[in-house]
Amino acid sequence: MGELNGLYALWYREFKVFQREKSRLLSSLIQPLMWLVIFGTGLGSSIELGISGSGISYQQFIYPGILCMTVLFGSLFFGLYIIMDKRVDFMKEVLVAPLSRTTLFFGKVLGGATDGTIEIIILMILGALFFGIPFTFYSAIITLIIIALLMVSIISVGLILGSLMNSLEGFGLVSSFVIFPLFFLSGALFPVKNLPAWLYAFVAANPVSYAVDGLRTVILGTGSFGLPTDIIVVLGFAVAMVLIGTYAFSRMKI
Amino acid sequence: MAVIQARNLTKKFGELTAVSKLNLDINEGEVFGLLGPNGAGKTTTLSMLSTLLLPTEGSASVNGFDISKEASKVRHSIGFVFQDPSSDDLLTGRENLYLHALMYGVNMRQANKKMDEVLRLVNLSDKQHQRMRTYSGGMRRRLELARGLLHEPKVLFLDEPTLGLDPQTRENLWGYIKKLSREKKVTIIITTHYMEEADMLCDRLAIIDHGKIVALDTPANLKKLLGGDVVKLKIKKPKLAAVRKLKFVKKVRQDGEIVTLTVQDAGKHLQEILRHIGNVESVESRVPTLNDVFIYFTGSEIREQEGEGGFFERMIRRGNK
Structure with a gap:
């Protein structure tokens, strides 16, 4: 009971903060919309996708990838922000409370996943209304499941890095060496099929690729790895990151 | 009966011995001060007693619970008011209290009543629905003081409670701390290097230097020692x-x-x-003032305190602790 209340407390804090920081929600939506509207239209008007007879526009093609990108950026930085909690003594207040570190970890993950899911739902509605994304009830549910798993994984990665880091100086490093590689090597912006072997190897080794592929399969009906494989990989990634994350939190020093 | 007992409590950070074979008995209901120059080991001692740090050697008990083996029980029975702000700026005062009540497993049926009560105690009832970012430094400390009491701890740790506050606010806060110890009968352990504060508030105090207790008595007796x-x-x-x-x-x-x-x-x-x-x-x-006593026991040399440095250096140092 105590741990559940604690979990709720940590979630409540994240959710309240999210509600009040309206600018955060706005900025998290602007970036994907710019990718879709400007990049999607711009590049889409001059290239042919190698998907025959599908009638999918480039803008639609990158839409699942852009959803994953939103998760990548938002969730990773959400996790990293525990550095800010460490800066003020808020972290000590939580650590001195009679709660296990596992609860602390899950409270953060749930809080971040709630915030992120709201952003994604808004992007899904905008997608259906303005970008001609043919969501059905079934594809919307599978989309949310895949997104949720990806979110849990990436928040965990952020929390793991955040628990190890003690200054914000590492932020730049993290986005150069973690976020951008995960994003560019995920096939978010290009089809995976005709890639040279060396690049394909990187894409296939990137768990985010499977989230993008899974979304593309359920939303647009075109994919490379097959939906079961996609879901298994994304699920495995989430489980692994949560396990490493709880371990990292149990060892975190203040 | 001793609420806090420390026996040979020692903490080493690598080569540095921050706290060395500390023996301490703090009685129920007393306001106990830990005084010492910067880096004397005050905060380290508090961190060990509150289970944030494990001792390298020795042992201590708080409310009869061993700090190493029964950390969770210790945490349930103590409150802590930290040196740096520890509440969320975007939440209101009351929301911060609510979070605390949840984390400490305060019975939710009683939580609202308790919140009203502690808010009244520190005179923040009318500000409770404002976000913390609108609070002054003194109001924030008062709220954090109230929060530390919410789960009815038997022991309350205050780490430099009035650091950086103006004289009026400090005096005001002392009033609240006295009121707490009188009305709530909590044992209060306070670290400070304001001598005036220690003199005003503490029933007994220990002067710590280089991780050791160099004097321990009531303020009046310490002054007589000179x-x-x-x-x-x-x-x-x-x-x-x-x-x-x-x-x-x-x-x-x-x-x-x-x-x-x-x-x-x-x-x-x-x-x-x-x-x-x-x-x-x-x-x-x-x-003689307590200041004379303090200088008598700790000498008048100025401690080479590391520069506070910028935000990043402080973070890095903290990480290495």
């Missing part, structure tokens, strides 16, 4: 030999034209001193 009042005279040609013969003069120190005497019962003997010492330009007599 052996008398301080008499300061400005005089060109003092007849020190004659003054030294007086039996109520305990200590004589001369710095140029300034002569400082430690005198038993200075009010009574001032006349006689003046008669013996010669033509005095000015004289000043005062009872």
